[in-house]
Amino acid sequence: MATPKLAPFTGDEITAYAMKQIEPDVVAAYPITPQTEIVMNFSQYVADGKVSTEMIPVESEHSAMSACVGAACAGARTMTATSANGLALMWEILYIAASTRLPIVMPVVNRALSAPINIHCDHSDSMGTRDSGWLQIYCENAQEVYESIILAVKIAERADIQLPVMVCQDGFITSHAVEGVEVFEDKAVKDFIGEYKPRFSLLNVEKPVTVGPLDLQDYYFEHKRQQSEGITNALKVIPEVFKEFEKAFGKKHDFVDGYRLDDAEVAICVLSSTAGTARGVVDNLRDKGQKVGLLKPRFFRPFPREAIAKKLSHLKAVAVLDRSEAFSGEGGPLFSEVKAALYDEKSHPSVINYIFGLGGRDIFEKDIEKVYTDLLEVAGTGKIKEKIHFLGVRD
Amino acid sequence: MTKKGWKDIPIGGLIEKGGTAKEYKTGDWRTFIPVKDEAKCIDCMICWVYCPDSCIKVKDGKMTGFDLDYCKGCGICASVCPVKCISMEKEKK
Amino acid sequence: MKNLVEVRWHGRGGQGAKSAAQFLAEAALDSGKYIQSFPEYGPERAGAPIRAFTRISDKAINIHSGVTNPEVVVVIDTTLITPQVLDGLGEDGILIVNSSESPSEIRKSLGYKGGKVASVDATKIALETVKLPMPNTPMLGALLKVTPIVPMKALEGRIRNKFLKKIGEEKTNANLEAIKRAYNEVNVE
Numbered sequence: 001m002a003t004p005k006l007a008p009f010t011g012d013e014i015t016a017y018a019m020k021q022i023e024p025d026v027v028a029a030y031p032i033t034p035q036t037e038i039v040m041n042f043s044q045y046v047a048d049g050k051v052s053t054e055m056i057p058v059e060s061e062h063s064a065m066s067a068c069v070g071a072a073c074a075g076a077r078t079m080t081a082t083s084a085n086g087l088a089l090m091w092e093i094l095y096i097a098a099s100t101r102l103p104i105v106m107p108v109v110n111r112a113l114s115a116p117i118n119i120h121c122d123h124s125d126s127m128g129t130r131d132s133g134w135l136q137i138y139c140e141n142a143q144e145v146y147e148s149i150i151l152a153v154k155i156a157e158r159a160d161i162q163l164p165v166m167v168c169q170d171g172f173i174t175s176h177a178v179e180g181v182e183v184f185e186d187k188a189v190k191d192f193i194g195e196y197k198p199r200f201s202l203l204n205v206e207k208p209v210t211v212g213p214l215d216l217q218d219y220y221f222e223h224k225r226q227q228s229e230g231i232t233n234a235l236k237v238i239p240e241v242f243k244e245f246e247k248a249f250g251k252k253h254d255f256v257d258g259y260r261l262d263d264a265e266v267a268i269c270v271l272s273s274t275a276g277t278a279r280g281v282v283d284n285l286r287d288k289g290q291k292v293g294l295l296k297p298r299f300f301r302p303f304p305r306e307a308i309a310k311k312l313s314h315l316k317a318v319a320v321l322d323r324s325e326a327f328s329g330e331g332g333p334l335f336s337e338v339k340a341a342l343y344d345e346k347s348h349p350s351v352i353n354y355i356f357g358l359g360g361r362d363i364f365e366k367d368i369e370k371v372y373t374d375l376l377e378v379a380g381t382g383k384i385k386e387k388i389h390f391l392g393v394r395d
Numbered sequence: 396m397t398k399k400g401w402k403d404i405p406i407g408g409l410i411e412k413g414g415t416a417k418e419y420k421t422g423d424w425r426t427f428i429p430v431k432d433e434a435k436c437i438d439c440m441i442c443w444v445y446c447p448d449s450c451i452k453v454k455d456g457k458m459t460g461f462d463l464d465y466c467k468g469c470g471i472c473a474s475v476c477p478v479k480c481i482s483m484e485k486e487k488k
Numbered sequence: 489m490k491n492l493v494e495v496r497w498h499g500r501g502g503q504g505a506k507s508a509a510q511f512l513a514e515a516a517l518d519s520g521k522y523i524q525s526f527p528e529y530g531p532e533r534a535g536a537p538i539r540a541f542t543r544i545s546d547k548a549i550n551i552h553s554g555v556t557n558p559e560v561v562v563v564i565d566t567t568l569i570t571p572q573v574l575d576g577l578g579e580d581g582i583l584i585v586n587s588s589e590s591p592s593e594i595r596k597s598l599g600y601k602g603g604k605v606a607s608v609d610a611t612k613i614a615l616e617t618v619k620l621p622m623p624n625t626p627m628l629g630a631l632l633k634v635t636p637i638v639p640m641k642a643l644e645g646r647i648r649n650k651f652l653k654k655i656g657e658e659k660t661n662a663n664l665e666a667i668k669r670a671y672n673e674v675n676v677e
């Protein structure tokens with residue numbers, strides 16, 4: 001196979017580049033580390049006249065998302081980007097964007113939430129928004145970030161989905177590392193996403209509509225029921241978008257990415273960049289004859305329960321690695337949901353949880369090897385000594 | 396009126412027409428209503444300017460009465476009237 | 489050479505360690521390799537010691553951890569040549585420093601017996617060519633002499649591509665001259 005032509009980009013740079021190719025009608029954003037370079041680079045494209053996007057520099061993230069809601073209601077293809085405390089400040093409007101069924105696409109550069117103040121990677125920001133009604137895609141590297149953003153536009157805008165999408169990448173680890181990325185032709189991207197045909201537009205005086213009305217005991221519940229249907233429907237129809245993407249660009253996407261799982265006895269389940277590091281460990285341990293595998297969910301919303309259960313239910317033991325703590329006393333958010341996903345299966349593996357990498361604490365191959373060692377012991381004895389572990393923290 | 400089910404309404408709380416606030420009669424929970432003394436009124440329109448619910452009816456430059464579908468009985472019209480021709484009276488229901 | 493090569497750069501904020509790590513990676517990318525390059529982000533300020541990393545491989549790079557056991561360590565700032573720069577550098581490692589001292593003197597002061605040690609007076613070269621105390625580009629020249637992980641042509645192409653628009657023909661050529669001089673003047677032992 002010929003090596004594809006790769007160009008150097010950081011995760012942030014390739015995000016801005018994807019946005020340039022998409023050329024949304026409106027981008028309203030506020031810079032925050034480690035997302036800053038996205039806004040910086042995209043603003044440069046606007047200033048240089050490379051895109052016709054209306055760039056709205058706002059005074060806070062609450063305003064950024066509010067402006068995005070307004071723009072989307074006006075019928076504009078709308079994007080923004082944020083991180084951590086910025087995402088937290090958007091909170092109220094995140095729900096409004098999702099509930100008003102506005103197909104906004106937002107790259108999120110994952111960063112720890114304060115306090116204490118920390119600018120480095122963990123998933124506490126986006127995991128906290130998991131019930132907001134947004135779709136969530138998690139990316140391993142710059143290439144995935146690039147392709148996922150283009151994919152997200154198509155998913156968000158589908159008539160049978162009409163929901164906003166977050167495309168998450170690991171702060172600094174992905175956002176500030178230079179990697180080789182295969183980029184598509186501008187025209188191919190434009191052709192794939194197509195012309196945006198909004199469901200309605202406040203600017204269309206021929207067909208006036210009312211948006212965001214008071215909705216009390218009589219209809220609110222019906223609207224939530226619809227929203228629930230939207231997310232369930234997303235699970236059904238997103239595979240069609242995967243197929244269209246493959247047809248357009250020759251690249252496969254799926255809800256989950258399994259690695260050497262078929263004959264495995266134990267596996268790690270982890271999101272984003274850490275899955276890459278774990279893949280190398282799987283290869284090393286496989287060379288030593290150990291039956292280990294890896295599952296990287298690409299989507300967390302909608303939660304791909306069936307795909308996860310299909311990949312993991314035959315195993316003896318699974319470790320779910322969470323880069324955030326949900327403070328439930330019962331482990332991280334990915335752990336809770338993966339465990340629940342396996343409950344309905346006839347047989348299921350023992351599942352343990354490792355919380356790791358909070359505030360950017362680096363995770364090394366030896367840490368992941370330790371998890372596999374623990375897993376093989378659980379698989380061998382059938383006993384879980386400890387359900388929730390903290391990987392890489394000092395005692 | 397039978398209410399529609401979730402499959403039969405537009406998604407996202409969208410209402411597929413404008414000006415729907417008019418259909419929502421907000422004047423059903425007041426205690427007082429404004430009453431005008433026709434003899435004193437000078438048609439100065441100060442009440443029309445101040446009414447927060449646009450309930451002052453006007454025809455051919457004359458103040459012709461109150462739109463009680465929306466009047467909440469706040470009494471601002473009575474308060475601002477320069478000739479004190481509007482009084483707030485307890486509504487008989 | 490091992491399939492995956494990891495290079496660690498030591499410099500001070502403002503000396504271009506991050507850029508050097510990136511230029512090397514991009515030159516490798518242009519010659520068909522897979523790459524990663526990233527700085528270590530701490531409190532950022534000019535003059536503070538910083539580290540940056542380059543990974544180069546024939547295969548796609550999946551690992552996303554920091555670099556702990558580099559094959560090559562490059563020290564851009566003379567005042568940072570302390571035993572700390574040897575952290576994780578193996579017995580067959582390569583150490584390249586910006587110094588007017590000879591490699592044997594460097595070995596002696598650091599107590600490093602393994603691999604290769606190379607030294608070049610990159611600051612002097614930078615002052616004479618670029619007319620600025622920016623020792624990052626000459627250190628790239630020295631690196632390619634000691635370990636040809638990327639072809640010189642690819643590096644020159646990248647530097648030209650990056651610099652021309654930004655600093656013009658004359659200064660770009662001065663940087664290319666700095667790279668060549670360091671390539672020729674580096675001492676290896």
